[in-house]
Amino acid sequence: MPHPLAGSSSEEAVGGDSTPSPDLLMARSFGDKDLILPNGGTPAGTSSPASSSSLLNRLQLDDDIDGETRDLFVIVDDPKKHVCTMETYITYRITTKSTRVEFDLPEYSVRRRYQDFDWLRSKLEESQPTHLIPPLPEKFVVKGVVDRFSEEFVETRRKALDKFLKRITDHPVLSFNEHFNVFLTAKDLNAYKKQGIALLTRMGESVKHVTGGYKLRTRPLEFAAIGDYLDTFALKLGTIDRIAQRIIKEEIEYLVELREYGPVYSTWSALEGELAEPLEGVSACIGNCSTALEELTDDMTEDFLPVLREYILYSDSMKSVLKKRDQVQAEYEAKLEAVALRKEDRPKVPADVEKCQDRMECFNADLKADMERWQNNKRQDFRQLLMGMADKNIQYYEKCLMAWESIIPLLQEKQEANGFQLVFIPWWSL
């Protein structure tokens, strides 16, 4: 069966942020679920065919998750601006296709705005506290600095929201969450929100009642390691974000100078006779390089920086989950100690201590599984990100190279015509 999203907009194909599984690069036959190129061909205007990351972008794999074939597909697209008396905002179309029994219809199409996503995320945190919930793109935007309705901003946000939903879709537990289902299907989400239905899972209910105030003595080694890792990871990403911003700033300043540089050759060419054409050629060449540079800085701003920030937010929310886990363990250990001191109920362990132990062990298991999944996805995401960055830079240099190579014949023929043997511009003649 052809990929259900094959007919979707090419944005999806190019953005390509569907979460690839760790099996992505293994040579493996997929049976009747073959590697299919969406839209049946090379999307126009994308990166050079030779780069492998672009290939990754274009392939939509039907990957097996936990041995089951995929049966839920979600895509975010078609941003639209709504102007009302009170406010102006953007909605995005969410299209869902699924064969799961939890969905009444095989296909749904709804419109959601950012605050709906925000609501969904807090509901997920509430109801699935033992799991790592993916981050949303930043909520607040300083008005006046960034145009909330500019094409670039909206597109960047759309990609992030799409990624958010796909990560949930790929999660074996979160994707079955009731709130998520409603989010994808309900015609009137606001009515549902108002109902205030707290559909907590057993764990959610359980964790909700964990009293704070218990201090954990020592974090178990493996979770301490995760905590340390996340600390350093977020730190390094923060540094990379700062460096990337600085590079973009320097590139923009370089661009400003280039835009002044090119036209001077045109001015010069107006003074000359035979040299006019080559000089004009140089001017045009520099103009092309300027345009290529502008495309590079735009790409870096729109594709590279947001992903870094997303992962920093992700790390932060993960650290909160770790702390919650600590609390659960702390409560269990405290209660256990209290029982040990009481000596009365031995050897029978009281029910509530048992509940605490149960809670802790589930939490640990969920968290460990999520961490592993997260590590795999992180590897894929960063592979794609860094290779994309490399590709964009390569493309930039290729464009510049092409521009300069195209005027070399022009310069050379001028040289031969005048019998000169200079390397660059022939000597001016009156």
Add this chain to the structure above:
Amino acid sequence: MEQAPRDPERQLQPAPLEPLGCPDAGLGAAVGKEAAGAGEEDSGVDTMTHNNFWLKKIEISVSEAEKRTGRNAMNMQETYTAYLIETRSVEHTDGQSVLTDSLWRRYSEFELLRNYLLVYYPHIVVPPLPEKRAEFVWHKLSADNMDPDFVERRRIGLENFLLRIASHPILCRDKIFYLFLTQEGNWKETVNETGFQLKADSRLKALNATFRVKNPDKRFTDLKHYSDELQSVISHLLRVRARVADRLYGVYKVHGNYGRVFSEWSAIEKEMGDGLQSAGHHMDVYASSIDDILEDEEHYADQLKEYLFYAEALRAVCRKHELMQYDLEMAAQDLASKKQQCEELATGTVRTFSLKGMTTKLFGQETPEQREARIKVLEEQINEGEQQLKSKNLEGREFVKNAWADIKLCSHADQYVQKGNSSLDQC
């Protein structure tokens, strides 16, 4: 005054072979004369004199640069760079080259040579020197005259300078130039003894002439405008290029910061570690690659500067033309008024109001003898004036002809230099 006044005409003799103002001396004739002269000379293989210097193929190179310390005019310690100039003659028969002269010169001596040539050959577009101080620098380091890259580029520029003079049909035969290449000691004194500084035109005089001249040759006026505009656009180009280079440097160097952070990140990763480490290393390589790139670009900037300096030299020739033309016009004007005075005296008519006329009316006419005497003086002056005018006219025309020929030559001069510093056939 330290020096006794010297006869300017005589001073012209030792330097160029043909004095200015010689009516039949055109370039073609000059070359022919030389060639004819060559046949008569005894070109002994081992004796290199001024006359047969150019009969052999000559190779000139500025091969080395060396840092020196010495005492300057104010007896203070200074550090400067000296350049080794080697001259080789190449035998026709076997193509072997023999080192004939080698001496060290510093930049100020090159400058002195050029200033001398500017004064004695005002109709020639004298090849430019590389810049005295680094201008249009994009990086503070490049402004240092002792920087090895700067010294190397200067060495190339000085070599080109000498080669261009050597390949110029007129300049190459200058004795002072010959001595520059061959006589290490006392050369400075020899140049100064020519008294060329006294012959230089004052800037003020030249400026005055530029404004007041009425009929300059249109070709020179057009040329002047062209060289002004060229200087302006190339200066602009060099300034912006420097800024572009500075910004590009910034872009590359900031990428270097990635090197360290990727390396640190790789330390906490298992599967990603190697890839990140490698990425960091490549960022370092990328960041350091800019130094060579920009150094290469400096050579391009040097070529642009050459255009700039040549435009300046061109401008100097135009200025000289305007000066000469102005002198000519002034002399003509002077002559015309003297002629008129003479006529008035001779015929006794006073066509225009004059003081003489007034005093005559008031105090009576002068005696015939007095009048005769005055007429005689005037006639002599007129004669002189006419002679002067004639010679100035001639000079002017000669200048225009030679200068124009030289400018045409300029367009092809670079062929000789760029073909490499190899044998220069005598012009």
